Amino acid sequence: MKTLVLDQGYVPVKVIAWHRALCMSLIEKVEVLASYDREVRTVTRSFQAPAVVRLLGTIRARPQLVRFSRRNVYLRDNHRCQYCQKIFTDAELTLDHVVPRVSGGKTSWTNVVAACGSCNRRKGGRTPEQAGLALRTPPKRPQWSPLSVAQRLPEHDLPELWRDWIFSNTG
Ligand SMILES: [Zn+2]
Incomplete structure (x- = not known):
C-alpha cells in the first residue's frame, strides 16, 4: 500500500510507503486526510494505514526523480x-x-x-x-515525477481514495 502526499496547498507532490506516512503522522509532520480500511496493529494500539496525507508546518516536499525500471x-x-x-x-x-x-x-x-x-x-x-534501424528520438530521463507515473496508470490501478485529489488538480 502506498500513500499519496499533498503539500500544504493540497497539491499532490509524491507517493511514499504507507508506513512512512504513518510515522510522519505520529510525529505530527502530516495530517491524515483519508485512510485505508486495513488496520495495522502494534502491541498497544491499532492504526489505519494512511491513504492520503497533507504536509504540515514548513516542510517542503522535494519532487522525487522517477526511478529507472x-x-x-x-x-x-x-x-x-x-x-x-x-x-x-x-x-x-x-x-x-x-x-x-x-x-x-x-x-x-x-x-x-x-x-x-x-x-x-x-x-x-x-x-x-x-x-540498419532508425531510432526516432534519443532516449532521455523523463521529466515526470512518480506522481505523474501514477497519473499515467490505468484508472483501476489507482487507489480509490486518491482519485479526488489527483483528478481535481489536473482539471
Ligand atoms: Zn519493433
Whole structure:
C-alpha cells in the first residue's frame, strides 16, 4: 500500500510507503486526510494505514526523480517500439540497449528504449546504425515525477481514495 502526499496547498507532490506516512503522522509532520480500511496493529494500539496525507508546518516536499525500471521505460516510450513505432503490450515489449552492453552501453535512461521482440532480435548486439534501424528520438530521463507515473496508470490501478485529489488538480 502506498500513500499519496499533498503539500500544504493540497497539491499532490509524491507517493511514499504507507508506513512512512504513518510515522510522519505520529510525529505530527502530516495530517491524515483519508485512510485505508486495513488496520495495522502494534502491541498497544491499532492504526489505519494512511491513504492520503497533507504536509504540515514548513516542510517542503522535494519532487522525487522517477526511478529507472522496465515499467517506467515502457511508460516513457508510450508502449511504442522505438524502432518500428508500433504499440505493444508489456508482455510483447523488451528493453533494448541502444549501445549494446558488450560495447560498454549502460543500463540507464539515456541508453535503454522499449523495443518489440522482433526489432530487438533483428538489432542483436549491434548499434541501430549497424543494424540498419532508425531510432526516432534519443532516449532521455523523463521529466515526470512518480506522481505523474501514477497519473499515467490505468484508472483501476489507482487507489480509490486518491482519485479526488489527483483528478481535481489536473482539471
Ligand atoms: Zn519493433
